[in-house]
Amino acid sequence: MKDLPVYIEDKEDVFVHAGVNPKVPLNLQTDEDLMWSFNKTLTAHVSGKRLITGHMPRTIPKVTKYFIGLDTGIANNGYLTCLELSTNQTIQADKHGMIHQDQETALVAS
Numbered sequence: 272m273k274d275l276p277v278y279i280e281d282k283e284d285v286f287v288h289a290g291v292n293p294k295v296p297l298n299l300q301t302d303e304d305l306m307w308s309f310n311k312t313l314t315a316h317v318s319g320k321r322l323i324t325g326h327m328p329r330t331i332p333k334v335t336k337y338f339i340g341l342d343t344g345i346a347n348n349g350y351l352t353c354l355e356l357s358t359n360q361t362i363q364a365d366k367h368g369m370i371h372q373d374q375e376t377a378l379v380a381s
Contacts, residue, residue, distance in 0.1 A: 277305040289326040
């Protein structure tokens with residue numbers, strides 16, 4: 272685990288456990304910020320890429336033009352939420368593996 276990257280990016284998105292400083296290029300972010308910070312403002316990252324993250328539990332995924340927060344509280348009797356990138360659709364499962372998908376969990380491309 273210690274050898275895994277703290278973020279992954281493709282041409283459109285940045286995937287990170289926690290958050291980023293929106294004004295700092297990705298290669299200059301601290302590991303601490305990427306693994307444990309919370310994005311308090313959901314502004315665009317300097318790269319212009321969408322940030323896809325977990326770490327901050329919500330009842331439903333948080334979606335803005337520049338941010339998708341997928342942590343929906345599986346550790347606290349919520350759901351594990353997964354995102355299908357090609358369709359921007361989510362699917363959820365509870366701690367028993369029961370699949371849940373409805374209008375409330377569908378993401379609209381921003």
